[in-house]
Amino acid sequence: MPNKNAQQNHDVMFPNHVSTLKKTDPEFIDIFDNFAFDEVLQHIQIETKLRLKVTLASLIAMQCLNEYKAMLTAALNVGVTPVEIKEIVYQAVPYVGLGKVFDFLNGTNEVFAEKGISVPLEPQSTTTPDSRMDEGLKTVRRIVGGTVDNMLTNAPENQKHFATFLADNCFGDFYTRNGLDDKTRELLTFAMLVSMGGADPQVKGHIAANKNVGNDKQKLIDTITVLLPFIGYPRTLTALNLLNEVIPEDKD
Structure with missing residues (x-):
């Protein structure tokens, strides 16, 4: 049986729900629930809504559609808004690619339909085709610093368009949207990158970016713990090693 704390935390996310795995794999589900919904939570300070947001981002990055849909229901149950959920999905596109996100757009819409949530939601874009580059540059400078400016200045001519894309598309089209603030978007990006694996330089860059927007080392440790x-x-230990490289424990 799940312990009392695990059961209570599970019931907050999934009221009146009995998992099918509880019937087919009861020993496993007890082990997992006691660990994920009690032991792990004893070591974090992230509030429930943010915990579920980073979990959704992670599941998108790993292509875990069924678990994503289950945790999406949990997120709605604890008060994460439909706008926030859609923004999590959109935020994934520049980092994991539409090829991976496409099924999650459809999966999100399916869950919304089941819950009676009408789509499309209210528009959240704050830029236009004319303003996206300038606003993207302002945003990337605020969050990441001069990385894109350096690419625009120093990259070979046949590669400068990647810097332009980072400014106008990644930051101008996505980071400037309403629905999530900079701190949340950066934490989601960190969660996606560590969950994908194989993106260590980008993980390190976004550890620094998280620090720039006010997510301290403990918040990043909490996020890794949640995931x-x-x-x-x-992937957890790799993320922790990268975090300690960028923000050594004695210099936080």
Whole structure:
């Protein structure tokens, strides 16, 4: 049986729900629930809504559609708004690619339909085709610093368009949207990158970016801790090592 704390935390997310795995794999589900919904939560200070937001971002990055849809229901149950959920999905596009996000757009709409949530939602864009580059540059400078400016200045001519895309598309089209603030978007980006694996330089860059927007080292440790049951130990420990490289423990 799940312990009392695990059961209570599970019931907050999934009221009146009995997992099918509880019937087919009761030993496993007890082990997982006791770990993910009690032991892990004893070591974090992230509030429930943010915990579920970073979990959704992680599941998108790992292509876990069924678990995503389950946790999407949990997110709605604890008060994460439909706008916030759609923004999490949109935020994933520049980092994991539409090829991976496409199914999650459809999956989100399916869950929304089941819950009686009408789409499309209210528009959240704050830029136009004419303003996206300038606003993107302002945003990327605020969050990341001079990285894109340096690329625009120093990259070979046949590669400068990647810097332009980072400014006008990644930041101008997505980061400037309403619905989520800079701190949340950066934490989501960090969650996606560590969950994908194979993006260590980008993970390190976004650790620094998180610090720039006010997410301290403990917030990033909490995020890694939250993700552990879903991403496993290898990617968790890799993320922790990268975090300690960028923000050494004695210099935080």
